[in-house]
Amino acid sequence: MQFSIKMLPKKANHYNMDYQPLPDVSIVEENTVSMKKLSQFCREFKGSIIFSVQTETQKESLELKLAKIKLLPTLIKKLDEATIPGIYLIIGDSKYGFIDTLHARALICENDLLGEQVTHLTYQSNRYSINTDTLIGDLAKLHKGQPLVHLEHGVGRYGGMTTLEAGGIKAEYVILVYAGNDKLYVPVSSLHLISRYRGGPDEHAPLYKLGGDTWTRARQKVADRVRDVAADLLDIYAKRAVKHGFAFFKNQHRYQLFCDEFPFNPTTDQLQAINAVINDMTQPLAMDRLVCGDVGFGKTEVAMRAAFLAIENKKQVAVLVPTTLLAQQHFDNFRERFANWPARIEMISRFRNARNQMQVLEHTAKGQIDILIGTHKLLQKNIKWNDLGLLVIDEEHRFGVRQKERIKSMRTDVDILTLTATPIPRTLSMAISGMRDLSIIATPPARRLAVKTFVQEYDDLVVRKAILREILRGGQAYYLYNDVEKIEKAALRLKVLIPEAHISIAHGQLNERELERVINDFHHQRFNLLVCTTIIETGIDIVNANTIIIERADHFGLAQLHQLRGRVGRSHHQAYAYLLTPPLQALSQDARKRLEAISALEDLGDGFSLATHDLEIRGAGELLGEGQSGQIETIGFSLYMDLLENAVNALKSGREPSLGDFTQQTTEMELRIPALLPEEYIPDVNTRLLLYKRIASATKQSTIEDVRVELIERFGLLPKPAQHLLSIGCLRLQANNLGIRRIESNNTGGFIEFSRNNRVDPNYILSLLTREPKTYRLDGPTRLKFICNLENSNTRLDYIDSLLQALLENMCNN
Template sequence: RTGDLVIHAIHGLAKFQGIGANPEKEDSQDILLLEFANNATLKSPASRVDLIERYIGAGGSTHKLDRLGSGAFARRKKKVAEAVEDIAAEMLDVQAQREMGSGKAMPTSDPSQHEFEESFQWDDTPDQASAMQEIHRDLSAPRAMDRLLCGDVGYGKTELAARAIFRAVLSGYQAAVLVPTTILAEQHARSLAERFSNWGLELQHLSRLVPPKKRKEVIKALEQGKVDVVIGTHRILSRDVNFKNLGLVVIDEEQRFGVSHKETLKKKRAQVDVLTLTATPIPRTLHMALAGIRDISSLETAPSGRLEIHTEIRHREDDPLLRKALERELNRGGQVFFVHNRVRTLKKTMARIQKLAPHAKIVCGHGQMDPGELEPAMLAFVRGEADILCSTTIIESGLDISNANTIFIDDAHRYGVADLHQLRGRVGRGDRPAWCYLLTPRGKPLSNDAKRRLKAVEELRYLGAGYQIAMRDLEIRGAGNLLGAEQSGHINAVGYETYRRLLKKAVAKLRKETQQSEDGSSPVCDLALGVSAALPASYIADEETRLALLRNFDSTRSSQELATTLAGICEQFGPPPKEAESLGAIFFLKHFLGRNGFSAIQPGDKERLLCSLRDHAKVLEFSKNGKFEFRKTGIRRGVWVLPKGLRKGAETLKYLLDVAASCQSSRTPRKSNTTAGKQ
């Protein structure tokens, strides 16, 4: 929308200022108005919407508009391209080491594996079934597995990890579950002990919560092979911890470990099977960019039985509401999160909650507390010994407490959509109804942006509803987590989409694959045919809808797709005006002619088109298939001879469409996406 930051593929960071008409030409296209530094404005033809994308960074950065003609963006892009090539090379190197390693192929014939998987109390979602197949395939292979499993808390990651662990133990190997904090170690130890309780596995816990004497016993038993599964913090990586026959390492939230621990894990990847779990989603487009060098599975479907979380925007001063909500949860034996993200006033907030729920046991937690105080408080809540946790946003992304089903988020207007979505996800894990209260101060006017964010979270309470909207900036954090903190800086420098294309190009280069063009997109042809081409505001008033339709036009790659897209627009908005049909045709032809070797076409004298060429051989082949005369006039120049009597403008445009359609008639077009609202 107007005012959003965008990235122009050539000029860099700008502010989108809307769609306008070009007053300088009578027959012209719509133009996209971009504001750069020093109030400079760029008027970009609507048909080149492919050069513009919404700016998405990895968070935590300030945004300074680029100066037109300065070359600063090109320099940043070059620097990022070099860094991206380094990380792609590193990933390929790890993969090569895995391919050369002996690996530990694990047999699949034991019927106990099937019985164990069937004993799970819920039916698998399609995502779980697909991810499990991929994990089993990895475990069967002679090379070491290195798979990343993404999915929100409660979407079934731990169950899939448990099945992989069970298979490793059945195959005669030991398994280690590595987590970043003692709290998560305790949580995993409890949940896995319950899952394996009827299957005879020897499971132990190793962290600083375990008494020293017990720790020594566990370490000795691991070396002797008497322990099948160990769950612990980085203590597992210590030199004095040795395994008799380690086959599988499950890592939870690897990005939260330190550099030295990550180096140790990197070495292990070439020796044993590694399954990494993360609650932060990774963009699907990043999966594709990393295809072949990083194995990723995603769980995006909520398990059956999960209920929607009742979400309400309320005033924080509404004591009767807070008291009623607290009583409802506590009376059914449940627990409550109260998020207040200011350490200075956290104790005061805690005292207020205690007055509202005088019989409840409340614990407090924030990042500035001494670990000796914080750990016992958090553990008391995890173990169900405390009723209410009053804390800052340190509620961990992996924390899974099925008994906690009410959350209050104080000053909710200060959070982004993804932060609110993630905090709300701390409740509603089981089959009980859950509540989320977004609290705002009474009498304090909220900005329009804040109101829009709160409304989005309130309305996107259905499981899976608006997933892409609510998770977009969280996904970009996920990209930074996967690729490292330094790469987050590079994502900020050029925007996520540009970064992804550079990464895709680097991977293809290292794998010696061909690329379509410099930025990884298909080549296009600039058309200047003297035709009025626009989506008039009188036809579609809403600017966001017009932008969405421009994106739809930009995705058409065949004349059949163009016809389908125009039919969809007609169904939604009524018969399109001529200039809208012309705009759709120009979008299609810029891609079609670009693929066939042209870089620019404009009217010449008489029945001729003056052409700039990208690939002369392709143009000649196309002229034979299209049955038209083409004459080369220079190294990268030529003339397209048009039929006699053909007039410039609309007639020429229709002729080009007919030539394109005749060349494509023998091909099967790909499936088109024609929904106007999708971008």
């Protein structure tokens, strides 16, 4: 049996000084040093130590590991049983460990010991299919009071989940609270009708009255306007389709030789992004693809393979970056990667003198340079290209309006590949709408650990302990202080506070040579604490630096905080990010939301989810022009994008968009058997909600099978109600294909109700009625009734499955 650990909602958080982060107890490599470190912590800690795992299988595995260092934990079912100092083991659902100083106990979870597990990450990456609700409607992090959109009833507030019993059958429902405190109980089988509301701050979300016609009118009004937006989108599609681009030729043998020189095993997501880019480039259309992936997830390798294909076709490549440091890093990385190939790679930046830059530009104009890397200087009109074929843009959102206009003018002539960790709302909107192609790299490299993030008020003791811990384990740290005029005083304050540290300073006002020397010294570990400004945001890749402290974190944007946090955790060591702020009550509402979002989204690959939080805080912006933001605020971004996709598909097929087509519900199933994920099987309510959503929104059988495998691996063998839930999900998919509106069944039979546009062969129905008149009969023009003994739940499921299979085999093809 599993028990939910509810000491804290998610992790040691965040404004509470009673909870402290664990030291590094990772045993990812399971070597002598790491095991000895864990053993030492357990023997020296003054209090109870509780190991937490999620399943019985993981419990047995951990017991074997702990036995190697002579730790024999006592199995407990509740945290309160750990009353005296000792080693304990509990099966629960906590994700991150911490030290509870108030009760003198330490909780150590699987992620603390083994990092983010591969199986867990594989499932996570599945959520990034290009479906607006799975992209943006992250139900796994819902809390009560957040706005949700029900397709039929409008925007309400999430009121939690409850289990109700009717006729002896238990079922779970989501509670939506509407105006006047009216409540709607939505069965989990209908979660495909619900999505997160994103159209601005939660508190500004409209609240509709249940049963009124305000929502119906608002939805219809938006649907009418979406039709015009869809027509404009199709016009853009058409122009892109006729815009001729260069079709690159891929020499498979030479390309494979280049790929084989990559020193790492590419992840599945990385390979998919690479294949999408190469496929785009080999088409006779101009490419405009956005690759989104967290810092260190392998976006640069995608760009390098695209660059290789370009120079193999005698085309030039421009790599545009926002900072001088990033230009230098790309220059070094590209040169190393292309060392065995006849490619000339150069850079223009303020690290190069004017004479050198002039020479580089002359060679570029003559076609003697294959890959040119630089900052905004690359966009100047005086740069002449011999034959530019590919433009790679790293972090497009860091460029100003004039630079973006220049980039926009280049889109007509060359293939464009944009790399980003956190796309801005407008870019995200364009990607989801199809105006720009999108690839997402959500799977981290092997052995990469998530950065543990702590948001709290500034405290000298916290700063000293965090930096000293990093130094004592042989690592390096960043201290970000974004005020050049006072940065010297900040460094002096740290020198007094941490005399053990060797400190240097880096900021944008240093001259080129001095800045280059400081970064180079930090890279070669000649000092261990770098006090710096946001100049490190992009372009610093120091694998030995695994702690970052950001003073006045409330002054930074969400994407910027994510980028800065990405400076650490570039290796297999556990990394830490401390976001220090003034007292909570002194922060603005938006600042608090940004800090809550960055601390909640610390999983590997969460940069894309973080971008959607940015969309929520700042608003969605406009896709094609003014006027859309009001529509999005009315019904929410997720539903707006669904309506837009529906309208585009209708116009493509030559039909006028119809809200009736969009609101056509999937098959309703009422089989009167328990079908749910029991609380004792999955204690965490948000985990259950997310799994229910995935099952209800599934469009193919393989998705439900993936959920089945995940459930067994994470939580153990399926209880009967969970088996029923998945089986009913599969039956619903079959019924959807046939155009069935509703299926009901009980102990003595049931009925199937067909929609107007069903695909069932009427001749087959007539043959059923003729062959088995005692079992089947028509109950009105659209309802087929069946009479038989179906007292056993498995018998009922099997009977309906066989009936649907027979109908599918005799389905009309029109």
